Amino acid sequence: MTSFMEVKDLNVHYPIRGGFFNTVVDHVYAVDGVSMEFEKGKTYGLVGESGSGKSTTGKAIIGLEKITSGKVIYEGQDVTNQRRKRDSAYNRDIQMIFQDSHSAMNPRKRVQEIIAEPIRNFLNLSPQEEKRRIIELLEIVGLSEEAMVKYPHEFSGGQKQRLGIARAVACNPKMIIADEPVSALDLSVQAQVLNFMKDIQTEYGLSYLFISHDLGVVRHMCDHISIMYKGRFVETGTRNDIFNNPQHIYTNRLLSAIPNIEPETRIERKIERQKVEAIYKADSHRYYDPDGKVYPLKEISSTHKTAMIGLEKGAE
Amino acid sequence: MTLSKPLLEINHLFTSFRIKDTYYDAIHDVNLTLNENEVLAIVGESGCGKSTLATSIVGLHPPGNTTVIGEILYKGENLVNYSEDKLNKIRGNDIGFIFQDPLSALNPLMRIGDQIEEGLVFHTKMTDQERKARALELLDQVGIVNPERVARQFPHQLSGGMRQRVMIAIAIACKPRIMIADEPTTALDVTIQAQILDLLIELQQETNAGIMLITHDLGVVAEVATRVAVMYAGQVIEVAPVEELFRNPKHPYTRSLLNSIPQTERDHDRLQVIQGMVPTLTKMPKSGCRFAPRIPWVSENAHEVEPQMHEISPGHLVRCTCWQTFNFEEQETKEGVVQ
Numbered sequence: 001m002t003s004f005m006e007v008k009d010l011n012v013h014y015p016i017r018g019g020f021f022n023t024v025v026d027h028v029y030a031v032d033g034v035s036m037e038f039e040k041g042k043t044y045g046l047v048g049e050s051g052s053g054k055s056t057t058g059k060a061i062i063g064l065e066k067i068t069s070g071k072v073i074y075e076g077q078d079v080t081n082q083r084r085k086r087d088s089a090y091n092r093d094i095q096m097i098f099q100d101s102h103s104a105m106n107p108r109k110r111v112q113e114i115i116a117e118p119i120r121n122f123l124n125l126s127p128q129e130e131k132r133r134i135i136e137l138l139e140i141v142g143l144s145e146e147a148m149v150k151y152p153h154e155f156s157g158g159q160k161q162r163l164g165i166a167r168a169v170a171c172n173p174k175m176i177i178a179d180e181p182v183s184a185l186d187l188s189v190q191a192q193v194l195n196f197m198k199d200i201q202t203e204y205g206l207s208y209l210f211i212s213h214d215l216g217v218v219r220h221m222c223d224h225i226s227i228m229y230k231g232r233f234v235e236t237g238t239r240n241d242i243f244n245n246p247q248h249i250y251t252n253r254l255l256s257a258i259p260n261i262e263p264e265t266r267i268e269r270k271i272e273r274q275k276v277e278a279i280y281k282a283d284s285h286r287y288y289d290p291d292g293k294v295y296p297l298k299e300i301s302s303t304h305k306t307a308m309i310g311l312e313k314g315a316e
Numbered sequence: 317m318t319l320s321k322p323l324l325e326i327n328h329l330f331t332s333f334r335i336k337d338t339y340y341d342a343i344h345d346v347n348l349t350l351n352e353n354e355v356l357a358i359v360g361e362s363g364c365g366k367s368t369l370a371t372s373i374v375g376l377h378p379p380g381n382t383t384v385i386g387e388i389l390y391k392g393e394n395l396v397n398y399s400e401d402k403l404n405k406i407r408g409n410d411i412g413f414i415f416q417d418p419l420s421a422l423n424p425l426m427r428i429g430d431q432i433e434e435g436l437v438f439h440t441k442m443t444d445q446e447r448k449a450r451a452l453e454l455l456d457q458v459g460i461v462n463p464e465r466v467a468r469q470f471p472h473q474l475s476g477g478m479r480q481r482v483m484i485a486i487a488i489a490c491k492p493r494i495m496i497a498d499e500p501t502t503a504l505d506v507t508i509q510a511q512i513l514d515l516l517i518e519l520q521q522e523t524n525a526g527i528m529l530i531t532h533d534l535g536v537v538a539e540v541a542t543r544v545a546v547m548y549a550g551q552v553i554e555v556a557p558v559e560e561l562f563r564n565p566k567h568p569y570t571r572s573l574l575n576s577i578p579q580t581e582r583d584h585d586r587l588q589v590i591q592g593m594v595p596t597l598t599k600m601p602k603s604g605c606r607f608a609p610r611i612p613w614v615s616e617n618a619h620e621v622e623p624q625m626h627e628i629s630p631g632h633l634v635r636c637t638c639w640q641t642f643n644f645e646e647q648e649t650k651e652g653v654v655q
Binding site for chain 1: 505578588
């Protein structure tokens with residue numbers, strides 16, 4: 001294992017205030033004990049339904065969300081909850097792409113200013129060098145030089161997502177956290193952006209943390225996949241582990257619910273789906289504790305972990 | 317399929333919107349038939365005109381800025397010429413509508429039960445008690461566990477999946493013959509989506525209604541549709557039974573769409589798609605094949621001057637003739653030259 005970054009037992013809890021003096025009465029466990037390791041050049045998928053805490057995990061890792069407990073370790077250094085500093089290698093090397101790149105860009109700034117922002121923060125370039133770098137970046141994402149003087153609203157959704165990527169790769173990051181980068185895009189535009197993300201990955205040896213609810217896209221992109229439910233991982237493993245040997249009922253439910261593009265098999269799939277639903281209702285104590293929480297992860301193979309009890313019985 | 321009766325016939329429909337004193341065709345010469353007991357999926361990306369088609373059917377456009385020309389035949393009468401009063405008798409009664417975003421389609425200040433009863437008040441002569449009972453029955457029918465409680469709640473108190481179930485309950489309240497579902501599951505999680513789709517199909521099979529399902533998700537199409545119409549730039553470019561379309565797509569756009577789905581088996585390959593996107597309304601090609609600008613490597617002679625729909629096998633229609641000479645490989649080599 002040559003991981004360059006590690007997340008250890010990450011917790012993000014939000015207080016719920018109420019009662020007489022607006023005291024803290026309870027917590028929302030948005031992220032509840034998540035551990036991950038990242039290797040260079042690999043893509044890690046984080047899948048879950050809405051409210052599962054996948055976006056919060058991504059934001060906590062990059063430092064947009066305050067971490068309640070746990071550690072983020074980057075190249076041997078603890079970077080948990082550090083203030084954002086210009087000279088910090090971590091802030092330069094980890095970048096983020098957002099789902100809605102339109103609201104992630106200042107509408108009053110031109111593209112040149114938007115892309116220049118990280119360059120000015122982290123690299124010491126002269127104005128000429130900066131301009132050259134921006135043109136180069138626009139070229140990488142397939143936009144012409146004229147784009148520099150335009151405003152974000154003048155671009156289409158796919159182009160805006162490319163601008164978001166251009167800004168993220170401006171300082172040659174090591175890792176990009178992509179929070180639902182293609183969810184708002186049309187199918188063919190989505191395919192173009194995915195192709196493009198793969199291209200720059202092979203070119204620059206980037207790692208991705210790919211957060212998505214779409215298992216099809218995740219399967220296409222990711223080497224390693226973690227399934228999240230209520231702030232915890234229910235299953236984590238390689239793509240092969242998750243798709244060909246899913247253990248947890250939640251993973252099975254998700255997999256059986258993905259629409260498949262083979263109309264011939266739809267009746268069989270419906271039967272399969274109902275079967276999984278029935279197991280889910282009957283056997284839920286094996287997968288969730290009495291509070292409805294997910295059990296701690298257990299190792300089944302060197303790459304594959306799942307959160308359920310009675311594994312030994314299941315293996316027989 | 318040939319046995320089923322047509323419920324709705326759309327002939328040479330043109331819908332145009334006014335932008336700065338010029339009218340632009342958002343729907344251009346659409347011919348479609350919705351039969352009894354079928355799910356007709358309308359597929360396309362944003363800007364293809366699929367939602368405009370749906371709203372044209374029930375006349376939901378502001379009249380000042382829109383013109384609808386053509387024929388929409390329902391029970392032998394042309395809905396295009398209907399007055400607002402006459403349309404109101406049909407909306408909700410004969411034609412049920414399910415919108416994508418239930419939160420903005422439902423009235424936030426009205427209890428769920430009252431919203432379901434609204435259609436019944438307008439279209440039926442039920443008494444108060446009958447209506448209340450019917451509303452609870454409908455909620456039960458769409459799989460809501462505690463109908464009495466939910467009927468007293470407001471839309472914001474329900475989850476996204478529940479709201480969509482309420483929308484469906486409202487749409488089926490008067491047992492419509494036609495249901496138009498505009499992206500009914502787009503905002504939902506996959507497990508909820510599967511439940512809602514199963515529900516729609518069960519209801520459809522009970523009533524033999526025809527469903528027009530508008531979606532951009534080809535996975536959903538493969539799950540539920542019986543027939544598919546693919547739209548591009550305001551035109552229907554391919555119509556086929558669902559198995560035929562997925563097994564044997566012809567039009568370059570359909571093939572590109574199918575290719576852009578991240579597929580399980582094709583693993584880590586690049587997705588083979590046609591570059592570019594749907595042109596905006598004002599930049600729509602005025603004549604000839606509307607897909608031609610996207611595939612410049614196909615020679616001009618391959619396109620028809622006035623593209624028509626051609627039936628290439630029973631029930632399978634394709635617009636224009638450019639599909640015969642089209643292949644993806646040429647795009648790849650052309651790209652190589654550019655780089």
